[in-house]
Amino acid sequence: MIKLENINKIFANNFYALKDISLHVSKGELVLLKSASGGGKSTILSLIAGLSKPSSGEVLVKDERISKLPDDFASLFRRQNIGFIFQKFNLIEDLSVRDNIIVPLIPSDFDEDLIEKRVARLLQRFDLSEKKEEIVRNLSGGQQQRVVIARALINEPSIIIADEPTANLDEKLSLDFVAFLQELQNEGKTIVVATHDPLFFNLPFVDRIIEIHKGVLL
Ligand SMILES: Nc1ncnc2c1ncn2[C@@H]1O[C@H](COP(=O)(O)OP(=O)(O)OP(=O)(O)O)[C@@H](O)[C@H]1O
Ligand SMILES: [Mg+2]
Structure with missing residues (x-):
């Protein structure tokens, strides 16, 4: 489903944010990317989503060479295939x-x-039907989080990418998020979560934990 082949990502001053990273994620897998802050998790996710391009190497998503697509094609591809939880x-x-x-x-x-049918279904699923016309500013933190998940699902993506999804959540809401994640996995979605939240590291339904240190796969 997702293939990174010999990826380097170099920023200014010859700084290697990612060094020769190769990894594959299969259809239906739930994979965690784990590292200390600055390890390169968000950089990997933005490459998978086609939000940035590698300095060298290739990224394939559903056999599409997303790292070679012009930006407007990459964003179309992203809209059709990927749900991003920020x-x-x-x-x-x-x-x-x-x-x-x-x-x-x-x-x-x-x-x-x-x-409208999709929106109604998502609002119901995430217990937001009564809040449909409310402006987001007025929602509680947990409600806002559910809007974020609903937004990631509106295009019915086969791939879900989440970057530190529980970083701003208390324990109860983090557990709610984990339950949603398991539901999505049961629906057959391919899921990549970047996190350093210990909550994720003992979940029985996580397929794989990929650890990165300063841009290098461990
Ligand atoms: N646009 C950029 N320009 C320069 N350096 C960058 C840029 N984006 C990321 N970096 C650097 O690349 C490294 C990896 O950053 P990244 O955001 O991928 O880390 P992370 O693992 O997501 O960290 P965190 O857990 O803090 O979110 C960091 O050293 C960061 O400063
Ligand atoms: Mg990050």
Whole structure:
């Protein structure tokens, strides 16, 4: 499903954020990326999502060479295949719950009815039906987090990527998130989570933990 082949990511002053990283994630796998701060987790996730390009090496997602795609094709591919859950929620605070959830579908030629059906289903699933027209600023932290997950699912992606998804959550909400993650895994999604939250490291349903140290795979 996801292949990184001999990836180097070099920033200014010849700084190697990633050094010769190769890793494969199979369909339906739930994989954790673990490292200390600055290890390179977010850099890997943004390469997988086509949000940035490697300095050398290749990234393939569902056999598409996403690292070679021009940016607009990469973002189209991302919209169609990948749900991204950000550490900072990246919600648009002055927009309603509904409008935030459909952001990944814009611009698209989706049928209005189909969009509203999907939104209704997600609102119900995440217990947000009553909050559909509320602006996000007024929601509780846990509700905002569920909007973030709903937004990542609106395009029905086969791949879910989450960057430190519990960093801003208390223990109860972190456990809720973990339960959602298991549900997504049961639905057959391929999932990559970057985290250093110890909560994740003893979960029986995690398939693999990939550890990185200063850009090098351990
Ligand atoms: N755009 C950039 N320009 C320069 N250096 C960068 C850039 N993005 C990341 N880096 C550097 O690359 C390294 C890896 O960063 P990355 O954000 O991937 O780490 P991380 O494992 O996600 O850390 P954290 O756990 O703190 O989120 C860091 O040293 C960081 O400073
Ligand atoms: Mg990070």
